Amino acid sequence: MEERSNTILVTGGCGFIGTHLCHAMINAGQKVRILDDLSSGKAAGVPESADLIVGDVADPEAVADAMAGVDGVIHLAAIASVELCNRAWVRSHRTNLTGTLTVMEAARDAARPAIPVVWASSAAIYGAARTLPINERTVPSPMSPYGADKLGGEQHGLAAADIFGVANTALRFFNVYGPGQDPHSPYSGVISIFAERLGSGQDVTINGDGQQTRDFVYVGDVVRALMASLDRLQRRRRLDQPAGFDAINVCTGHAVTVTALAETLRDLTGSTATIAYGPPREGDIRDSVGDAARMQRLLGIRAETRLEEGLTRLLDAQGETRRLATAG
Numbered sequence: 203m204e205e206r207s208n209t210i211l212v213t214g215g216c217g218f219i220g221t222h223l224c225h226a227m228i229n230a231g232q233k234v235r236i237l238d239d240l241s242s243g244k245a246a247g248v249p250e251s252a253d254l255i256v257g258d259v260a261d262p263e264a265v266a267d268a269m270a271g272v273d274g275v276i277h278l279a280a281i282a283s284v285e286l287c288n289r290a291w292v293r294s295h296r297t298n299l300t301g302t303l304t305v306m307e308a309a310r311d312a313a314r315p316a317i318p319v320v321w322a323s324s325a326a327i328y329g330a331a332r333t334l335p336i337n338e339r340t341v342p343s344p345m346s347p348y349g350a351d352k353l354g355g356e357q358h359g360l361a362a363a364d365i366f367g368v369a370n371t372a373l374r375f376f377n378v379y380g381p382g383q384d385p386h387s388p389y390s391g392v393i394s395i396f397a398e399r400l401g402s403g404q405d406v407t408i409n410g411d412g413q414q415t416r417d418f419v420y421v422g423d424v425v426r427a428l429m430a431s432l433d434r435l436q437r438r439r440r441l442d443q444p445a446g447f448d449a450i451n452v453c454t455g456h457a458v459t460v461t462a463l464a465e466t467l468r469d470l471t472g473s474t475a476t477i478a479y480g481p482p483r484e485g486d487i488r489d490s491v492g493d494a495a496r497m498q499r500l501l502g503i504r505a506e507t508r509l510e511e512g513l514t515r516l517l518d519a520q521g522e523t524r525r526l527a528t529a530g
């Protein structure tokens with residue numbers, strides 16, 4: 203008898219991280235169903251064999267339909283821009299918190315035991331942590347509606363496991379980068395903007411003195427963490443282990459200053475552009491670096507892509523996009 207392949211629902215599968223994840227899961231022989239409202243994601247990038255449902259993650263009927271017959275869920279759908287969440291406070295709350303609850307409730311109702319859920323939390327829950335590196339016992343102190351909703355999702359994640367038997371893992375992503383991040387979006391991360399500018403010979407301006415630090419984690423390593431987390435929950439479910447909730451940092455454990463990032467990109471592109479400094483951006487966190495020990499212990503993986511290697515892949519992809527745009 204032919205073995206049925208593992209069918210996974212990916213919410214937000216048309217976004218930056220979701221597109222990489224869907225390709226990796228299909229390459230690993232899994233069946234992928236996507237639920238995405240295409241508000242920021244693009245259908246064009248997803249693998250042809252994925253089944254795309256266009257719908258809202260906070261709509262209980264759409265989520266219940268999308269979850270029928272799946273073996274696991276990876277929930278990434280969110281308004282991922284802190285700035286946009288500030289402007290659209292209640293709307294982003296509906297997607298970022300009600301959407302997460304809607305997924306967990308549908309996972310509870312779809313099967314016995316419930317369907318396991320791995321979902322995207324964020325390092326934004328920590329706010330400006332006083333001690334570094336930030337580990338999972340660091341007291342959360344979000345500084346934005348976006349971070350508050352991710353933290354709220356984690357508190358419901360605990361209830362989902364304890365009260366409703368929904369095994370779930372919240373992955374606290376630090377600063378994710380890689381090919382496919384849109385540098386033209388006003389909400390794009392510092393890496394894709396700097397890479398695009400330096401890659402096309404333009405100068406860059408750093409907000410503040412450039413000594414602020416971040417933990418930049420390559421998207422391929424984030425995908426490995428997502429897949430390993432779901433694999434772990436599915437294994438526990440097969441062994442009839444009780445549903446639990448875990449929060450895990452997804453980070454490299456290395457702090458990189460924004461100046462070092464810009465200089466590395468300038469070296470890699472061979473650019474002679476100027477790196478200038480402007481006024482600091484209000485509300486920016488000074489330092490952020492994660493402790494990756496728990497990720498290694500629970501998931502058995504490390505974020506192993508070196509910054510230069512990840513940046514080279516990003517620059518190659520941006521170069522290819524520019525070439526195609528010029529040719530077309």
Ligand SMILES: NC(=O)c1ccc[n+]([C@@H]2O[C@H](COP(=O)([O-])OP(=O)(O)OC[C@H]3O[C@@H](n4cnc5c(N)ncnc54)[C@H](O)[C@@H]3O)[C@@H](O)[C@H]2O)c1
Binds near residue numbers: 214237238239281282
């Ligand atoms: N990129 C990062 O550095 C980072 C860091 C921490 C956490 N995260 C989290 O990781 C997840 C993925 O982030 P990303 O960078 O790929 O973002 P993204 O914006 O590229 O992808 C989000 C996807 O969700 C979809 N979406 C938005 N609202 C929806 C709704 N109401 N219903 C259905 N789909 C909806 C969008 O169309 C998009 O395809 C998000 O939950 C984000 O908060 C990202």
